[in-house]
Amino acid sequence: MSRPEDTLPPDLFYNDAESRKYTTSSRIQNVQVEMTNRALSLLHLQTPSLILDIGCGSGLSGEILSSVAPSSGGPHIWTGMDISASMLEIALQRDVEGDLLLADIGQGVPFRAGTFDAAISISAVQWLCNAESSDTSPQGRLARFFGGLYASLKRGGRAVCQFYPKNESQRSMVSAAAIRAGFGAGILEDGGGTKGAKVYLVLSVGGGLLRGLWRGWRGWMLRRGVGEACKGRGGRRLGGKGGSSGF
């Protein structure tokens, strides 16, 4: 099956018909909800927070943020960025609570420094790897995105980006761009090696915080600074067939 990213740019791929099909599919809804909850749990938010939803689409991910119960530290207030006007139009029709910006994350993140407590991105960042034109490159767009995201988060803030890397090289290109922007970064994989594998890039501003977070994790690839350290060589396998490691 061909990847949508390889067929069209995102604003053309997610036209009215595709956006509707995407949003009304109960299979997609379930997967997006599950991944958003996973991302949210990795953020460890204790109080109602201001969150950026990167590539928010029709709001399947964002509305989870609005519905977190006070007993679990919510509800959160979110702002979404998306490049597809059709997706945002559906978000409007669905009456989501978050604010919506029509914006290309490859152009940056237009918020002042230290705005957000946290950010999530569910199934969007891989789109940045497909940008071939005379005035942009995937590397340039990834750099502007992660640079802007880094600046827009408050100190100690975290971001979790679930994405679908096409291959090993896309996966390293994306994490390397995040690290170059200043993030402490790690990759967590649920169901590795299976068809339903999910990759989460976990980022923090001011790397110290991540240390405690890693401790509970079994065998995930850990990257800090520009170098890369593997925590337990069998790590990738451990995170594999057994599915999610959880906390």
Added chain:
Amino acid sequence: MKILTVNFLTCAVKACKSSPLSFPLHFQDAELEQSDIEYNAAFLRNILPRVDWEALKITANELGFTTVPIEKPDLTPTSTATDKNPVRLPINTSEPQATDEKTMRDLHTLLLETEVREGKMVCGNCGHEYKIKEGIANFLLPSHLV
């Protein structure tokens, strides 16, 4: 587009990144709408330290609100008062608490429930216009401005 969000948005044009004139963006032809969002005191306490009060006053003024306090309200006075003065707690806190509550509710209404549905935001440095349609601001830039 919530007033809260506008307090954090800056001009996306590369050349404006370092200019103090690029924040806040200035409203033109704004049409407002009131929405209904559940009051969330914990969120307000979390976000208020990050709100740029001078920018909020400029925005409120452009949109025709005259009720924004001159100074950013200190939302922690009751806890400070009780820490310092635990004995007089019943007498001392009743009134400030009432004021706090009112201030908080007003802030909630302004920051979270007041939305700009149509209009535009203009950068004070480069003049770029960000159109708002159905509450969605368009931040897509032509590539030469990125």
